[in-house]
Amino acid sequence: MTKRKPEGLDEGSVKDRRINFIHINEISIVDKATAAFQNGIPYVKLCIDSTSGASPWIKPTVINATFGPITQSDDIFSINKNKKLIFVTRHLSSVQKVTKLVNSVQNANVRLIDTNIVTKCIIRDVDTDLFIEDIAAELTKQSIAASKIVRFKKKGTSEPIPIVLLEEIGRTNRSDIRIGRLIFKVYKFIEKPKLCYKCLKFGHTQIRCRNDKRCKNCGGAHNECSDVPVKCFRCGQAHDALSKECSFFLIEKEIIKLVRDNDISFNEARKKVNSQTYAQTVREHSSEENSVKSGQEIADLREAVKELSNIVSNLTPKVNDIAKLQEVNRQCVGRIAEIQINLDRQVEENINLKKHIEIQRATIESLQSKIAVLESNFEYNPIPSPIVGDDQRTLADLNQFRVGSGGVISDFG
Numbered sequence: 001m002t003k004r005k006p007e008g009l010d011e012g013s014v015k016d017r018r019i020n021f022i023h024i025n026e027i028s029i030v031d032k033a034t035a036a037f038q039n040g041i042p043y044v045k046l047c048i049d050s051t052s053g054a055s056p057w058i059k060p061t062v063i064n065a066t067f068g069p070i071t072q073s074d075d076i077f078s079i080n081k082n083k084k085l086i087f088v089t090r091h092l093s094s095v096q097k098v099t100k101l102v103n104s105v106q107n108a109n110v111r112l113i114d115t116n117i118v119t120k121c122i123i124r125d126v127d128t129d130l131f132i133e134d135i136a137a138e139l140t141k142q143s144i145a146a147s148k149i150v151r152f153k154k155k156g157t158s159e160p161i162p163i164v165l166l167e168e169i170g171r172t173n174r175s176d177i178r179i180g181r182l183i184f185k186v187y188k189f190i191e192k193p194k195l196c197y198k199c200l201k202f203g204h205t206q207i208r209c210r211n212d213k214r215c216k217n218c219g220g221a222h223n224e225c226s227d228v229p230v231k232c233f234r235c236g237q238a239h240d241a242l243s244k245e246c247s248f249f250l251i252e253k254e255i256i257k258l259v260r261d262n263d264i265s266f267n268e269a270r271k272k273v274n275s276q277t278y279a280q281t282v283r284e285h286s287s288e289e290n291s292v293k294s295g296q297e298i299a300d301l302r303e304a305v306k307e308l309s310n311i312v313s314n315l316t317p318k319v320n321d322i323a324k325l326q327e328v329n330r331q332c333v334g335r336i337a338e339i340q341i342n343l344d345r346q347v348e349e350n351i352n353l354k355k356h357i358e359i360q361r362a363t364i365e366s367l368q369s370k371i372a373v374l375e376s377n378f379e380y381n382p383i384p385s386p387i388v389g390d391d392q393r394t395l396a397d398l399n400q401f402r403v404g405s406g407g408v409i410s411d412f413g
């Protein structure tokens with residue numbers, strides 16, 4: 001267990017002025033996964049990387065060879081955009097084996113991704129006299145697997161306020177929690193979207209940002225400008241890009257809510273919200289908003305719609321062409337397969353023919369030499385007296401002609 005007072009000590013926390021004290025329960029990966037599975041989390045995610053950042057295992061063949069034998073068939077690996085290896089599993093045994101293996105490799109790191117295994121809740125009216133270490137000890141007594149407890153403080157001050165955030169491992173639907181003799185009502189905590197104050201993108205904060213600076217007033221690649229009217233580069237409205245009223249900020253909020261409420265991935269939630277938002281935007285633009293739009297804006301919109309329609313109608317024949325090409329391609333592939341089979345057959349036949357020809361040739365050669373011997377012995381160079389050894393070819397030699405297998409007549413033995 002670690003206690004830390006981030007103020008003035010921890011870079012990450014100094015910038016987040018809401019946070020006062022953090023208590024992190026340092027639970028091992030396997031213990032965390034065990035608690036998660038016991039408390040209704042269907043799967044856990046491990047992030048594997050190295051001291052240099054990227055995973056030591058990137059190539060699919062290497063991943064298969066390394067982790068294939070120790071994981072289950074429904075375990076999934078993927079590589080994220082930072083070249084870290086993400087391992088998703090429903091099996092505690094896989095967590096144990098993968099963790100052990102990664103830890104045995106020098107410079108390789110593995111950690112459990114907390115986001116999908118913790119339930120965050122807010123406990124109000126927790127007296128500021130009660131230290132978070134005491135709360136942690138209380139929860140441990142009740143076997144509540146708290147991974148993090150945060151005591152909030154008054155904005156801009158170091159004064160603690162009676163609000164505590166609890167991150168509990170597992171899908172818990174608690175409505176209250178007991179600390180000592182007191183029962184507290186708990187409220188679901190849904191975090192605000194992370195919005196980078198540097199590059200103005202969602203999903204990270206400026207501490208981790210490696211992108212270029214962007215102006216919140218106009219979206220340009222420079223520090224804050226002041227000579228132009230403020231206009232959000234995302235939605236076009238008259239607010240800066242960090243505004244909490246921006247429709248894009250509200251969309252991000254909706255995405256986080258969906259993820260937390262329905263236990264779906266950010267990608268799924270984003271798709272869902274985007275399709276809803278699209279429908280909503282179309283509705284809005286076709287009703288109220290049009291009434292406040294100027295004639296020029298409507299004309300611009302009409303022009304844009306016309307252009308889009310043109311693009312779509314230009315694309316339609318191309319899509320048809322592609323479908324045709326795909327059909328032709330399918331037929332070609334079928335034909336090639338047939339040709340390949342025929343070719344294989346031909347090759348096999350050719351090999352057999354070649355063998356046959358060789359056998360025949362050998363037979364012919366043997367026959368020719370036999371004829372030559374016969375001719376030399378009996379016709380053109382008749383031997384006057386059959387004195388054995390007088391001639392190079394003897395009857396004994398001739399008798400040594402043999403008929404080999406497959407009708408081949410072998411040479412002299």
Ligand SMILES: [Zn+2]
Pocket residue numbers: 196197198199200201204205206208209210211
């Ligand atoms: Zn950024």
Ligand SMILES: [Zn+2]
Pocket residue numbers: 215216217218219220222223224225226
């Ligand atoms: Zn600017």
Ligand SMILES: [Zn+2]
Pocket residue numbers: 232233234235236237239240241243245246247248
């Ligand atoms: Zn906006």
